[in-house]
Amino acid sequence: MFKRLFSLVLVVALAAAFFPLFATIGDRGDVSPLAESYLADAPDALGSANLVTSVIVTYRGLDTLGEVTVLFAASAGVSLVFSRLGSSSDGRRPVQNHAPSELVVTGAGLLLPLIFVFGVFIFVHGHLTPGGGFQGGVVIASGVLLALLAGTLTELSHGMLSVLEMLSGAGYVAVGLLGLWLAGGFLDPRFLPTGEIGSLFSGGAIPVIYSLVGIKVGAELSGVIDAMRRRRVVE
Amino acid sequence: MMTQILTVLAFLLMALGVWGLMSRRHLIRIIIGFSLLDTGVHLLLVAFGYRSGGTAPILSDGIGVSGLVSGAVDPIPSALVLTAIVIGLAVTALMLSFAVRMYARTRSIYIDKNKELKW
Amino acid sequence: MILAMLITFGVMMLVAALVALYSRDIVTAIVASGVVSLLASVLYVLFGAPDVAMTEAAIGSALTTVVFLFAWSRIRSIASRDDSTNGEVR
Numbered sequence: 216m217f218k219r220l221f222s223l224v225l226v227v228a229l230a231a232a233f234f235p236l237f238a239t240i241g242d243r244g245d246v247s248p249l250a251e252s253y254l255a256d257a258p259d260a261l262g263s264a265n266l267v268t269s270v271i272v273t274y275r276g277l278d279t280l281g282e283v284t285v286l287f288a289a290s291a292g293v294s295l296v297f298s299r300l301g302s303s304s305d306g307r308r309p310v311q312n313h314a315p316s317e318l319v320v321t322g323a324g325l326l327l328p329l330i331f332v333f334g335v336f337i338f339v340h341g342h343l344t345p346g347g348g349f350q351g352g353v354v355i356a357s358g359v360l361l362a363l364l365a366g367t368l369t370e371l372s373h374g375m376l377s378v379l380e381m382l383s384g385a386g387y388v389a390v391g392l393l394g395l396w397l398a399g400g401f402l403d404p405r406f407l408p409t410g411e412i413g414s415l416f417s418g419g420a421i422p423v424i425y426s427l428v429g430i431k432v433g434a435e436l437s438g439v440i441d442a443m444r445r446r447r448v449v450e
Numbered sequence: 451m452m453t454q455i456l457t458v459l460a461f462l463l464m465a466l467g468v469w470g471l472m473s474r475r476h477l478i479r480i481i482i483g484f485s486l487l488d489t490g491v492h493l494l495l496v497a498f499g500y501r502s503g504g505t506a507p508i509l510s511d512g513i514g515v516s517g518l519v520s521g522a523v524d525p526i527p528s529a530l531v532l533t534a535i536v537i538g539l540a541v542t543a544l545m546l547s548f549a550v551r552m553y554a555r556t557r558s559i560y561i562d563k564n565k566e567l568k569w
Numbered sequence: 570m571i572l573a574m575l576i577t578f579g580v581m582m583l584v585a586a587l588v589a590l591y592s593r594d595i596v597t598a599i600v601a602s603g604v605v606s607l608l609a610s611v612l613y614v615l616f617g618a619p620d621v622a623m624t625e626a627a628i629g630s631a632l633t634t635v636v637f638l639f640a641w642s643r644i645r646s647i648a649s650r651d652d653s654t655n656g657e658v659r
Contacts, residue, residue, distance in 0.1 A: 222472030226465050233461055242453050242502040250499075250524040258509050258518070266507040266522070267620045270529040282533040289540035296547040337623075345508065345619035349536045353627040360635060412509060432536065436632065439543050443639040452575060456616065459579040463586060463605075470590040478641060482589050482602045485633065489609050492625070496616050504617040523617040535624045539633055546640035553644050557651065 262409030263342040263418035271347065272421050272428075276402035280387065283431055287380070290435040294442045315365050323365035330358035338429030342418040348425040352432025359437040363444060371441040376434045383431040390424055456497040463490030475560045477549040481542065488538045492531045499527030571615060582608045595641055603634035 246254070257269045271279050338351030362368040390402070397406035404424065410417035463486055470483025504523035505513065513521070549559075556564050582605050589601035606629030613622035 219473060222469060225472060226469055229465060229468060230461070237454070237457060237461070240453055240457050240497070242451060244501060246499070246501055246522075246524045247526075250526055251519060253525060254507065254518045254522055255515060258515055264509040265620070266509070266518070266525040267528045267532065267618075270525050271532065275526075275529060279533060282537055285537055286540050289537070289544045292544045293540075293547045296544075296551050345506065346623055347620065349532060350620070350623045350627055353536070353624070353632060357627065357631055360632075413511075436539070439540065440632075440635070440639075443543065443547065443636055443643070452572065452616075455572075455575055455579065456612065459582065459612075462583055466583070466586045466590065474590060476595070478595055478637070478644075479590060479598060481637075482598055485602055485629075486586050486589065486605060489605055489629065492621070493609060493612065496613060496618055496621060499618070500616050506617050506619050508619075528618045528621050531618070531621050532624050535621070535628050539628045539636070542633055543636045546636060550640050550643050550647075554647055559644065 258412055261404065261418055261421065262412050263421050264412050265342055265344065265347075267345075268342045268347050268421060268425065269418075272342075272424050273402065273404055276391070276424075279428070280391070280402070283384070283387070283428060286432065286435055287384070290439045290442075293439050297442045319365045320367075323361050323367055327358060327362055327367065330361065331355060334358060334429070334433065338426050339422060340415070341425040341429075342421045343413065343415070348428030349432055351429040352434075353436060355429070355433035356436035356440060359433075360440050363441065371437060373438070376438050379434040380431055380438075383427040383434070386427045387424060387431070390420055390427070394420065452502070453497050453500050456493060456500070460490045460493035460497060463487075463493065466490075475562050477552065477559050477561060478546075480561065481545050481549060484545065485538070485542055488534075488542075492534060495527045495531050495534075499524035575612065575615060578608050578611055582612075596638070599634060599637040599641065602637070603630045606630040606633065 245251070253266060253270065253274065257266050257274075258264065261269050261273060263269045334351045334354035336351075337346040337354060338348045341347030341351070359368070359371070363371070390404075392401070393406055394403035395401045399405065402424070404419035404421045407419045407423075409419050415422075467483045467485075467487030467490055470486060471480055474480050474483060500523055501521075503521065505521050507518065507522040507525040507528070509515070509518060552564070553559055556566075558564060585601045585604040585608065589598045589605065592598045592601065606625055610622045610625035610629065613619070613625060
């Protein structure tokens with residue numbers, strides 16, 4: 216009872232803290248000066264059509280590096296927790312309780328190549344259309360999930376996943392250092408030609424960085440899914 | 451008007467999330483409350499970046515740079531929310547794995563049966 | 570028109586959130602929280618953030634739901650293993 220009252224008081228306090236926000240917010244016709252300067256300058260300066268991508272990869276590139284690191288730490292934590300959990304039971308032979316249905320198997324055979332190609336398309340075109348490394352990586356991870364469910368892939372090779380993660384993470388930092396060395400600063404993508412806005416090879420190193428992010432996110436989330444799924448053991 | 455409605459909606463979701471976090475006893479439901487709180491915060495950030503009648507901040511043939519300056523929404527909150535969603539998934543997975551571990555150890559999914567951390 | 574859509578989706582989101590917190594069945598609750606994310610991704614499209622909408626649709630409603638279901642099925646499998654060995658689950 217006391218706990219419920221306490222939670223209610225907390226929610227009311229949250230409402231009181233947010234009230235000034237509701238009182239002042241309204242529809243605006245303009246954006247903040249910082250956003251305005253990004254909107255005006257970024258397309259010419261970087262040659263990338265999608266400004267969200269420009270902000271993520273270049274203007275807030277260091278943040279994104281930090282986020283990828285947090286993602287790595289969280290996925291390592293998931294693997295650690297489940298590896299400790301599994302070690303208590305012996306005879307770790309993964310078994311499938313139900314065989315996947317005919318529909319899933321046939322559909323997976325048809326769809327899997329398309330899903331992987333779509334994921335790669337999303338992160339390679341991150342600077343032109345909505346999407347990018349994070350979304351493409353997630354699409355690839357969901358393709359891996361479908362392969363695991365359909366039994367196309369029975370065991371995910373952890374060696375391959377960690378090599379992919381390692382190479383893409385090191386590549387991200389290496390591209391950042393190349394920017395420091397050849398262009399204006401850390402993660403500056405303009406050491407490659409910025410090209411013509413709207414073509415695939417434009418935006419300097421932005422597609423390279425976003426592809427590396429896509430591979431890293433895809434590998435990490437596949438690892439998370441595999442760690443959470445695995446080890447339906449028989450005694 | 452649209453911004454206000456979205457702000458109120460975001461706040462209601464956040465309040466529901468906090469309420470669920472505090473009042474539910476089932477571990478899975480507590481984590482669901484956390485993800486509702488997450489969604490509410492993301493909606494609030496997107497509401498901050500909106501301008502009335504705004505388009506996506508993507509340069510295309512129809513819209514030149516001048517059209518972008520006069521009519522596109524703020525790209526910064528979009529970028530922040532985008533990464534926050536991905537981190538949110540990883541953190542949710544970590545919380546769920548701790549929940550599974552806690553169940554394996556204490557054999558109870560209800561948080562108030564676990565006396566170890568009671569204050 | 571857009572305003573009506575916004576209000577409809579908002580009400581649906583709140584209903585789904587309540588279902589997620591108060592339904593009796595855990596699987597229903599997990600799916601309802603996925604529905605909240607899916608509707609949120611529609612709202613992001615209305616508010617001019619298609620990048621965020623893609624992310625939310627792929628992560629919030631697909632992968633998060635799957636991760637929740639995997640965790641729940643592991644908890645269930647631990648419970649059923651207990652059931653067969655010593656027959657007591659609290």
